[in-house]
Amino acid sequence: MNTLRKKIGDILIEKGLITTSQLNIALEKQIATGDKLGNILVAEKMITEDQLVQAMSERLGIQKISLKSLVIDPKIISKIPVDLARRYGLIPIFKIGDMMTIAMSDPLNIIAIDEIKYLTKCDIKRVIASQTEISTAIDEYYSVADSIDEVIGNYPGAGGADPAKNQDKDISWEQETPVVRLVNLIITTAVKAKASDIHIEPDEHELRIRYRINGMMKKEASPPKNLQSEIISRIKVAANMDVSEKRLPQDGRLMLRIDGFEIDLRISTLPTINGEKIVIRILDRRVLNIGLDQLGFSAAIHKQWDSLIRIKEGLILITGPTSSGKTTTLYSVLQELNSAEKNIITVEDPVEYSLPMINQVQTNEKAGLTFAGVLRSILRQNPDIIMIGEMRDSETAAMAVRAALTGHLVFSTMHTNDAPSSIARLTDMGVENYLVASALKAVLAQRLLRTNCPHCLEEYEPTDIQLRLANLTDQAGSIKFKRSLGCNKCRMTTYLGQTGIYELIEIDEKIAEMIITGNSEIQIRNYASQRGYHPLFSSGIEKVINGSVRLEELLRVTSVSEGTLMPELMRQTVSVNA
Numbered sequence: 001m002n003t004l005r006k007k008i009g010d011i012l013i014e015k016g017l018i019t020t021s022q023l024n025i026a027l028e029k030q031i032a033t034g035d036k037l038g039n040i041l042v043a044e045k046m047i048t049e050d051q052l053v054q055a056m057s058e059r060l061g062i063q064k065i066s067l068k069s070l071v072i073d074p075k076i077i078s079k080i081p082v083d084l085a086r087r088y089g090l091i092p093i094f095k096i097g098d099m100m101t102i103a104m105s106d107p108l109n110i111i112a113i114d115e116i117k118y119l120t121k122c123d124i125k126r127v128i129a130s131q132t133e134i135s136t137a138i139d140e141y142y143s144v145a146d147s148i149d150e151v152i153g154n155y156p157g158a159g160g161a162d163p164a165k166n167q168d169k170d171i172s173w174e175q176e177t178p179v180v181r182l183v184n185l186i187i188t189t190a191v192k193a194k195a196s197d198i199h200i201e202p203d204e205h206e207l208r209i210r211y212r213i214n215g216m217m218k219k220e221a222s223p224p225k226n227l228q229s230e231i232i233s234r235i236k237v238a239a240n241m242d243v244s245e246k247r248l249p250q251d252g253r254l255m256l257r258i259d260g261f262e263i264d265l266r267i268s269t270l271p272t273i274n275g276e277k278i279v280i281r282i283l284d285r286r287v288l289n290i291g292l293d294q295l296g297f298s299a300a301i302h303k304q305w306d307s308l309i310r311i312k313e314g315l316i317l318i319t320g321p322t323s324s325g326k327t328t329t330l331y332s333v334l335q336e337l338n339s340a341e342k343n344i345i346t347v348e349d350p351v352e353y354s355l356p357m358i359n360q361v362q363t364n365e366k367a368g369l370t371f372a373g374v375l376r377s378i379l380r381q382n383p384d385i386i387m388i389g390e391m392r393d394s395e396t397a398a399m400a401v402r403a404a405l406t407g408h409l410v411f412s413t414m415h416t417n418d419a420p421s422s423i424a425r426l427t428d429m430g431v432e433n434y435l436v437a438s439a440l441k442a443v444l445a446q447r448l449l450r451t452n453c454p455h456c457l458e459e460y461e462p463t464d465i466q467l468r469l470a471n472l473t474d475q476a477g478s479i480k481f482k483r484s485l486g487c488n489k490c491r492m493t494t495y496l497g498q499t500g501i502y503e504l505i506e507i508d509e510k511i512a513e514m515i516i517t518g519n520s521e522i523q524i525r526n527y528a529s530q531r532g533y534h535p536l537f538s539s540g541i542e543k544v545i546n547g548s549v550r551l552e553e554l555l556r557v558t559s560v561s562e563g564t565l566m567p568e569l570m571r572q573t574v575s576v577n578a
Contacts, residue, residue, distance in 0.1 A: 008038055011055045017047050049130045057128050062107050067091070067133040071488065072141055076100075079120050082142040088112035091137050099123050105131040139192055140488050179230045182223060183238075187265070187280065189220070191258050193491065196282055196323075200235075202228055202275035214450040214498050215323055232269075232276050239267040247271055261286060266350070283352050292332050295325075296500035298542060300532070304504060305444065309333050309411075314441035315404035317391075319416045325448045325500055326413045327352060330387060333411060334358060337385060345381060347374040348389035375399040379406070388412035394430040401431050404439040418536065419443040419505040420521040420528070427515075437512040443505050447536055447557045448498045449549050453490035457482050462551045469555055470541070482547035499548060501539040501558075506531075 009023045018026075018041065026040045033040070038052045057064035076092045079100070085091055089105040090112060100122040104112070107126040117124050186209060190198045195211035202208075207228045209220045223231060236243050239252025254265040264283040269276045297305060308316060318326045331353060338344060338357055346355075349363040349371070359381075361374050371388060372395040378386055379402075391397045391412050404410045416422045422443045426436045460483050467473045484494040505511070505528050514524055525533070540554040 006059060008052075008055055008059055011059055012041070012047060012051075015051075015055065017051055017055075022046050049132055053128055053130050056107075060107060060128070063127045065093070065103055065127040065129050067093070067103060067129050067137045072137070074141070074488075077141045080116060082138065084112075084115065084119070085138050085142065088115075089131055089134055090116070091134055091141070093127070095122065099125055101125045101127060103127050103129040103134060103137075105129065105134050139189070140491075179227060179234050182227070183231060183234045186220075187256065188258050190280075191263055191282060191284065194284075194497070198278075198280040198282065200231065200278040200280070202272060202277060204274055207231065213493065214495050215448055216450070218493065228275055232278060235267060235278055235280070236269065239265070241267070241269065246276055264353070285353060290328060290332055292336055295329060295332060296543075297502060298539060301502050301504050301539075304506065308442045308506065309337060311409060311441060313404060313407050313409055315400060315410045315412070315439045316441055317412055317414055317422050317443045318446065319414045319419065319422045319443060320446045321415060321417075323448070324446055325498075326446065327389075329444070329446065329500070330411060330413065331355070334385075334387060342384045343382060344385045344387070345378050345383045346387040346389070347371055347378065348387075371396040372399050375403065379403055379408075383408060385409045385411070390414070391429070397426060397429040397431050401426075401435050401439040405435070416445070419445040419503050419533075420525045423515060423524065424521055433516050433518060437507075437515040440507050440515075442507060445503045445536060446500050447540075448500055449540060449543065449553050449557055450495035451497045451499050451548050452482060452550060453484040453487065453494055453496040455489040455496070456485045456487040456494070457547065458485055466551055466555060470537075470551060472541075472551075479545055480547065481544065481551055483550040483552075499543060501536050501543065501554075503534060503536045503539060505533055
C-alpha cells in the first residue's frame with residue numbers, strides 16, 4: 001500500500017508505537033471532541049510529539065525539520081506577521097529567490113498556504129516541525145512589540161480615546177478582552193525569558209514595561225498609555241487587591257499555569273505621581289529542582305560545603321547582597337537534607353516556595369509574629385534543622401545562636417560583602433564573641449554572574465585597564481578570554497543564564513580563638529587563606545578562564561580590592577587551567 005494512502009493511525013500501529021485498542025480509544029475521543037487524532041494521541045501520552053511529526057512526515061512525504069538547530073534571518077521572519085504565524089502554527093525559515101520554505105505543524109492547511117502565498121508573493125515549500133518547536137521559535141524570533149500589536153489590534157482603548165473615560169470603563173474579566181490577553185502576554189513572555197521580576201511603571205507620557213533578566217533591567221515594548229488604568233486594574237483584580245484603593249501600597253498574590261508549570265506571582269503596588277507602579281515577582285517552581293551541583297560551586301567548595309551542611313549542630317550563614325542567590329542556595333540545601341527522618345522548620349518573610357515535608361512559617365509583624373518570636377516557638381517543636389530567612393536584628397541573631405548551641409543545625413542569611421565580615425557583623429549585632437565562636441561553623445559568601453550565551457561565543461582581548469584591575473596583565477597571554485556577540489537565543493543580550501561564585505570559611509579552632517580575642521577581619525582572612533580559603537574574585541577568575549563568564553562581568557560584580565588580595569593564587573589558577 002502507498003504510504004500516502006495510509007492513515008496516520010495505521011502507520012503508528014505498524015511502527016509499534018500504539019496498539020489497535022489505543023487507536024480505537026483515540027478515535028472515539030475524536031468523534032466526541034472533533035479534535036485531530038494526532039493531537040489526542042499526544043495529549044493522552046500514547047505517543048510523543050516527535051513520534052507524531054515523524055509519522056506525519058512519512059505519510060505525507062514532507063521533510064521533517066528541527067528548529068532548535070536553525071538560526072533564522074530576521075528579514076525572513078518579517079515577511080509573515082506574528083498573528084498569522086500563531087494562528088496557523090507556522091514560521092518562515094529561509095527564502096531562495098521566489099521560493100519561501102515554511103515550517104508548519106499542519107502542512108495540509110491549504111488556507112494557510114494560500115494566505116501566505118498571497119501575502120509574500122512567493123511560492124511555498126512546506127516542511128514539518130512540532131507545534132512546540134514552532135511556538136518556541138515564534139516567541140524567540142518575534143518581538144514583544146509584534147505581539148502587543150497583534151493583541152491590541154483596533155481596540156478602542158489603545159487609540160486616542162479620553163483617558164478619563166478609560167478609567168471608568170467597566171471591564172468583564174471573564175471574557176478574553178485585549179487587555180486581559182495583553183496582561184497574559186506580558187507575564188508569559190517574562191516567564192519564558194526567565195525574568196525574575198516585571199516592572200510596570202507609569203511615566204508622564206508612556207507606560208513603561210521592564211523585565212529583570214539575569215539580574216539586569218531590560219526595557220520591553222510599551223503598551224499604549226491610554227490602557228494604563230485598565231492594565232493596572234486587571235492585575236489588581238486578578239491578585240485580589242482593592243481596585244478602588246489607589247493611594248496606599250498593596251500586596252497580592254496570583255498563581256498561573258504557564259507551559260504546564262505552576263508559576264507563583266507576588267504582586268506589589270506603589271502609588272507614584274503618574275499612577276500606580278506594579279512590580280510582579282516571578283517565583284518559578286522549577287527552581288526547586290536545582291541541586292547543589294547546579295549552583296556553580298567549584299569542586300573543592302562543593303565537597304567542603306556538602307560535608308558542612310550535614311553536621312549535627314551549629315550555625316551556618318549564607319551572605320551576600322540582595323539578588324545574589326542566597327534564597328536559591330538555601331532551598332537547594334533544604335532539598336538536599338529533606339527526608340522523613342528530619343524535622344525541618346523554616347521561618348521566612350515571605351515564604352517563597354512551598355517545600356514538601358518541611359514546616360514553613362511566614363512572619364507577620366502586624367500580628368506580632370516576628371522572626372525572634374517564631375524562633376522561640378520553633379524551639380519547643382523539637383526541630384532537627386531550622387532555617388531563618390534572614391537575620392535582621394540582634395534579637396533574631398541571639399535566638400539563632402542559642403538554637404545552634406542547644407543541639408540544632410541552623411541555616412540563615414545576612415547582608416554582608418564577604419565571608420570574614422559576617423563574623424564581625426554578628427558581634428556588631430550584640431552577640432558575645434565567645435557565643436559566636438562556639439555556635440558559628442561556616443560562612444558562605446556568594447554573588448551571581450551572568451554567563452556568556454554559548455550560541456554566539458567568540459574570543460576577544462580585554463582592555464589594558466580591565467586586565468590591570470583584575471591583576472592579570474602578566475597572565476593575559478595564557479588565557480583565552482571569551483564573550484558573546486548576541487543572537488536570537490539570548491535575545492541579543494549576549495548573556496544566557498547565571499552562575500554563582502563563592503567563598504567559604506570553615507570555623508576551625510584557630511579562627512574560633514581569633515573571634516574570642518577580637519582579631520580583625522584581615523587577620524582572620526589572612527589565616528583562612530593559608531587554610532585554602534579563596535576570595536570571590538578567585539572563584540570568578542576560574543569561570544573567566546573556562547570561558548563561561550566575561551572578565552567585564554566579573555569586575556562589575558566583585559570589588560577591585562577582592563582581586564588584589566591574592567595575586568599569587570590567581571597566577572596558580574591560570575597556570576593550572578591554561
